[in-house]
Amino acid sequence: MxxxxxxxxxxxxxxxxxxxxxxxxxxxxxxxxxxxxxxxxxxxxxxxxxxxxxxxxxxxxxxxxxxxxxxxxxxxxxxxxxxxxIPEEFLDAITWELMRLLQKVAMNLINGIRLYIEKMCSESGPGMKNMLLDRETTSIISMAFSQSDMLQREVYLFERLDSGRSNERMKYLKCIVFIRPTKQNIQLLANELRSPKYGSYYIYFSNIIPRTDIKFLAECDESESVREVKEFYADYLSVNPNLFSLNIPKSMQRLNWLPEALTRSVQGIIGVLLTLRLNPVIRYRAGSSVAQNLAKQIFEQITKDSTLFEFRQQENGAAPPLLLLLDRRDDPVTPLLHQWTYQAMVHELLTIRNNRLDLSNIQGIPNDFKELVLSGEQDEFYSKNMYANFGEIGSTIKSLMEEFQRKAKDHKKVESIADMKNFIESYPQFKKMSGTVQKHLCIMGELSNLTSKRNLFEVSELEQEIACKAEHSAQLQRIKKIIADERIAINDAVKLVVLYALRYERHANCDTSGLLQIIKMRSDQAHIIPSLIEYAGTHVRQGEVFSLVRITDAVKLTRNLIKGLKGVENVFTQHTPLLKETLEDIFKGRELDPLYPAINSELVPFRRPPQEVVVFIIGGTTYEEALAVHQLNNNGYRVILGGTTIHNSQSFIDEALAATEGLQFKHTKSMIKYYATSENF
Structure with a gap:
């Protein structure tokens, strides 16, 4: 219609x-x-x-x-x-199409996932439902909906298709199947349909499924219990509205794609494009074989399934959307730096996995807070403050705690029927506020402890200086002093040496070997430095990732959690990711072809900058880059950022080590005695 x-x-x-x-x-x-x-x-x-x-x-x-x-x-x-x-009650067929058009305007991936799940629940009709998932779709749904949200949609049970399940038949239940179209899942679903547990099945695949697999499943459905089979392209993890991940912690081996990682990346990006209804120009980083390979495979998939990408043409001569494929090795600095904005800092020090935070190994944490959900959709405080810096968060939590204490005193004054009525009406909000205060106090308390214990103010200040200031001699002396200090965690010492080695790799007086000797005396992690240089040294990087901006030497800060962190944003977050500069160039309409050639050049005769940009970083993105995208979107641009994973410094180092394992090193011969294995010779 x-x-x-x-x-x-x-x-x-x-x-x-x-x-x-x-x-x-x-x-x-x-x-x-x-x-x-x-x-x-x-x-x-x-x-x-x-x-x-x-x-x-x-x-x-x-x-x-x-x-x-x-x-x-x-x-x-x-x-x-x-x-x-538009309220959810009006999710009829026409309204759903309208909402998809509105979603395209908004460029909001969480809303995209929610819209797909809403459609699944509404198509299955009223009544009790079970949801049958695989490992990845379980995470996809849990990052967009809470369990109570799903209960409101009459989904009462959740089961994994790929794990041990009860054989109890429940014919009175409808079953919504939401799985990835993998060979293993198809076979498991076929087994389910041959001996169905539920009265009816509504099957949704998270990506394009071959017709042969559909035919195979139809042959297995001898009881004719399947009511729907559709493709809903929710094949990625929506972390923030403008950020997605594919949960691929290691994407390369010997600096080439792992085949399964390449396939999964193609599928995830196709899912994002179909969710947003974009048929983009595909550009990749020149000189990056992994980016070029990914671009070719995405283009082939779009060409093969061209009918799915027949969206309305751009109006008024506007440029088509842009898919930009980048290589993490162009900017190894961003994931190595300590972070000071809330979401990024929590990930760096405590590690966020699928919007969940595991604090079970920390002493003194109450049982109710051993595992926490950090989702902007489910936590208003987190949504408002995820991009705030450490000092601002401390002040905000202090204000929130004071407000909570005032309300707690009011709740003690229940002296009349009217007071009792007010107490009952406000109690759910009070209870929720209590949980929010305790939750973020637990997190901030641990962040504060780690910051003090690891001397992160001093370490981070030097990291920022290396990234933003070219003063070799002074920095070398400070690095030697800090990494020899036993109070400095060895991981932080290694990161400082890596940053130095990457920055001054070709400096006439570079003394990486001297720093390696100090690291070797303290631990067995010296091999990390040559591996990182082979992974992302100057022979790999296409541009200048290190800034030459000079910063003020006389920096004095009060190291107090609640007060006096006014200088944090200026001193400890002065580094700007290379991605932000790249995106600014794109929106200014600057020439892209030399550095970012297009794979489908027939869509390129437009001189205007694109209105929508999807960026995908092979080798993982970071929350600092997500912040840069958030700031651009606040200025009226429309950018989505994704990556094979979302790194903190440790996961980035782990990926670099995995990517160079078994590789013959060519650019670090002077560090041969620090190599991890004989295969690197």
Whole structure:
């Protein structure tokens, strides 16, 4: 129906007492011949109402003929500041299509996942439901919905298709199957359909499934219990609205793609493009074989399934969307630096996995806070403060705690029936606030302990100086002093040496070997430094990743959690990821071809910059880069960032070691005695 219209008019009902509600949809255009008689008459009535809007008698006559009440002409106007969200109750077929169009405008991946899951639940109809998942789709759903959210949608049970399950038959339940279209999953689902546990099955694959597999499943469905089979392209982990991950911690071996990592990356990116309804120009980092290989495979997949990418053409000569494929090795500095914004700092020091934080190995943490969910969709405080710096978070939590203490005192004063009523009404909010305060106090307390224990103010300040300031002699002396200090964690010492080695690799007085000797005296981790140089040294990097900006030497900060961290943002977060500079160049309309050639050059004759950009970093992205994208989006740009994984410094080093394992080293011969294995000779 939508495909045969010129435009759509939404009738919105709103007043001061309720949120705007979608009341009626009017279709501007001629009815499709494929519509049945009732629908055709309905569209004709709307058309007549549009072309003859001020004849109430004619409108009333048409409405009576087709059994429809004429819509009210009173449509409130929304000012520019208003935000309109269509309520979930109106998830019928047409509204769902409209919401997909709105989703394309918003470029919000979490909403994209939620929309797919909402559609699954609504298509299966009312009644109790079970959801059958695999390992990856379990994470995909849990990062967009809480269990209570799913209970509201009548999903009461969750099972894994790929793990041990009960054989109890529950024919009274409907089963929503949401799995990735892997060979293993297809076989497991076939076994399920041969001996069905549930009354009916609604099957959704997270990506494109071959027709041969559909035929195979149909042959296995001898009881005819399958009601739906569809592709919903939720094949990625939506971490933030503008950030996704594929949970591939190690993507390369001997600096070439691991085959399974390449396949998964193609599938994940295709899922993102289909969710956002984008058919982009594909550009990759020149000189990166892994980026070029990925670009070719994505282009081949889009060409093979071209009908899925037949979206509406760009209007007014606008440039097509851009998919930009980057190589982590171009910027090894960003994942090595200590972070000071909340989300990034938590990941660096405590490690976030699938929006969950495991504190079970930390002494003194209450049992209720051993595992915490860190999701902007489920935690308003986290949503508002994930990009705030350490000092701001401390002050904000202090204010939140003071507000909580005031409310706690009010709750103790229950002296009348009115007080009791107010207490009961406000208790759920009070309880939620209590949990939020305790949760973030636990996290901040541990961050503060680690910051003090590891002398991270001193270490981080030197990291930033190496990244942003070219003063070899002074920095070398400071590094020698710090890494020899037993109070400095060996991991932090190694990172300082790596940063020095990457920056001054070709400096005439480079003394990486001298620093390696100090590291070797303290631990067995000296092999990390030559491996990182082979992985991302100057022979690999295409541009200048180190800044030459000078910073003030006289920096004095108060190391207090709650107060006095005003200088944190200026001193410890002055480094800017290379990605931000790249995106700014793109939106300024600068020439991209020399550094970022296009694989599908027939889409490139546009001189205007793209309106939508999806960036994917092979080898992993970081929360610092997510912050840069967030800042650009706040300025009106539309960027989505993704990566094979989301790194902190330790996971980045682990990936670099895995990628260079068994590789013959060519660029670090002077460090031969520090190699990890004889294979590196």
């Amino acid at each position: 939508l495909s045969n219209t010129n435009s759509i008019k939404l009738i919105i009902r709103a007043n001061q007492k309720c949120a705007p509600v979608l009341s009626k949809i009017q279709i501007w255009g001629l009815p499709a011949h494929s519509l049945d008689t009732v629908d055709r008459e309905l569209v004709k009535s709307i058309w007549n109402e549009i072309t003859n809007p001020y004849d109430p008698l004619e409108r009333q006559r048409i409405a009576e003929e087709v059994g429809q009440r004429s819509p009210s002409r009173c449509v409130p106007e929304l000012n520019k500041e208003s935000t309109l969200q």
